[in-house]
Structure formats: structure tokens, C-alpha cells
Amino acid sequence: MTVAVWKSRLASVIALIQRYPGIVAAFGFISGLASFVLVDRQATLAPVIAGILLLSWVWLMFEGLATRVFARSFGRKIPEPLLRYVTQMIHQESLFFVLPFFFITTTWNSGQALFTGLLGLIALVSIVDPLYFKWLAPRRWLYIALHTLALFAAMLTALPIIFHLTTTQSYNLALGITVLLSFPSLLVTFPVQRWWRGLALIGVTLALGGAGFLLRSWVPPATLWLTEATVTTQVDGQNRTPGKTLTQVSASQLRQSGLYAYTAINAPRGLQERIYHVWRREGGDEERIALDIQGGRKAGYRAWTHKRNFPEQVVGNWQVRVITDNGQLIGVLRFEVTP
Incomplete structure (x- = not known):
């Protein structure tokens, strides 16, 4: 298939999505529910789903670079609504994938109920477009918080399944990666114009990691x-x-x-x-x-x-x-x- 044919088909898909933007959101919601059912009924499928989720998070981390490469290669930009819906879809898939694990492993008469309840709340927000796009997305700091929590929960579930890491290893690695990846997002949201703001940003990032470590007993062991x-x-x-x-x-x-x-x-x-x-x-x-x-x-x-x-x-x-x-x-x- 020639490049010209690929460009033509891709342009048709983008035009369709622009005309019916709800298609992407509906697909994210349905695929998230499918992940929930598949994992709940057949645990052997969990590594496959977890692997797909990890790949989707890699895309999310390099979204800006990928869009620039796409624009240079195909001569047109990916529509902004499409990017927003793709991000929403990844959030939905991640949250609906991890929720069965956390609901099963939560000790409900402990602090763990707060963590799992928060996951359930942001999963609900992710499937209600007015809440997600009009209330959450404009509040950049809140959007980053949802993004960070969803990533943390997804890794807590995926790492033991794929790499057979212990709960301690998975928690420490998930926390470290989450803190590391949250720093660039904080940097974009709160630009460093003076040196003291840079130090404050580093302090906030370290405090985030410290809080995650100290409150680990409030986080259910997702796969046990x-x-x-x-x-x-x-x-x-x-x-x-x-x-x-x-x-x-x-x-x-x-x-x-x-x-x-x-x-x-x-x-x-x-x-x-x-x-x-x-x-x-x-x-x-x-x-x-x-x-x-x-x-x-x-x-x-x-x-x-x-x-x-x-x-x-x-x-x-x-x-x-x-x-x-x-x-x-x-x-x-x-x-x-x-x-």
C-alpha cells in the first residue's frame, strides 16, 4: 500500500472523528468495560491487557513528540479533539482495568477504602464528558493529579502480572516512575521563571514521593x-x-x-x-x-x-x-x- 493511499485513508478517519467525536469516547468506555469483564472472568488475559495499557501510557508520555512527527510525515496536524479523546480513552481503559483488582483487595474498614473510593470517583469522572472536559481538563493541576493517580494504579497492577515482581518491588518502582514522570508535567503547568520556583517544584515532587511511601499502608496490594x-x-x-x-x-x-x-x-x-x-x-x-x-x-x-x-x-x-x-x-x- 502506497504512502498516498495511507494518507488518504487516514484523512478519511480523521474527518469521520471530527464529524462524530463521540465515537472515540464511546470506544474508550466500551473497551474499559471489556477489560473489567475479561480480567474478572479470566485472569490469564490480564498480562495481555496490562501490556497494551503500558504501551498506551508510553504513547501518552510522548504525545507531543508523536504529534509533531505525524505532522511532518503526513502534512497535517492531528485534531485537538482527537488528542483529548485519546487521552480520555487511556484514562478510562486504565481505571476500568485496575478497579476490579482494587475492589477485591481493599480492606474496606481501613484507610484503603479512601484510595479505592478515589479511583472509583475519577473513573466516573472519566466517562462523563461534561465533567471530564468542562470541569476537570481546564483545571490543569487537577488534571495532572488524575493522570498521575491513574498511572500509579495501572503500574501497581501491571508490574507484578507482567514481570513477576513482589509487591514491595512493584510499589517502589511504580512510585518512583510516577514521581519521575510527574515532574515534566508539573514543569509545564508551573513554569520556572525564578530559581526559587525551581527549588519549590523539586520540593513538591519529593514531597509527593515521600507521601506515597509513608501512606503505602493505605494502598491495597493490587494483585494479592x-x-x-x-x-x-x-x-x-x-x-x-x-x-x-x-x-x-x-x-x-x-x-x-x-x-x-x-x-x-x-x-x-x-x-x-x-x-x-x-x-x-x-x-x-x-x-x-x-x-x-x-x-x-x-x-x-x-x-x-x-x-x-x-x-x-x-x-x-x-x-x-x-x-x-x-x-x-x-x-x-x-x-x-x-x-
């Missing part, structure tokens, strides 16, 4: 979630199955046989991860026990801890917090010890 969790007095080690689930246990029973915290954790295939069961009484840490898990089993990797050494005072409300190596919360088991 509990498929089964129970507190019990016995575990069948041969069949790796727990006994009767307990919400209350007497102090005498506790001292006689101890207590098991049994968890089955779903993780991407090929992932090896160290997690911890943190036993706590009335908010204070009592014991922290490490477990190594492997991903790939549909029902989750089954592991448990057996606590026998309890303090003199055991009566009260207890928790077993299941956390990653960098402190992200996977889930909480609760039980009460009675006199």
Missing part, C-alpha cells in the same frame, strides 16, 4: 487478596484445610492448644512473596510471623501460623493483620478472647 481466612484451634496439615472457624475463644482453651491463623492468598502466577501474620491485642503488636507464598493457584496459596506463646493478659479483642513485606495490608482476621 485473601480467598479464605479463618481463626481456628486446629489445621489438617496433610490436606491443608482449617478446622472450625472461631470468633470467640476462652483464655483456658487458648493456653491449652494455642490458635491458628489460616489464610489462602491469591497471587499472580510465578510470583514469590513474603508476607507476615501480625498478631495484635487491643491495638498493640504481640508477634510478627513471616510466611513465604507462591502465586498461581486459583484458590490461593494456603499457609498458616500457630501461636502458642501468649502474654499473661490475653482477654480482649485480637487481630491477625496479614501484611506484605513493605507494610501493605492484605486483610484482617478478628477474634475475641473471653475470660
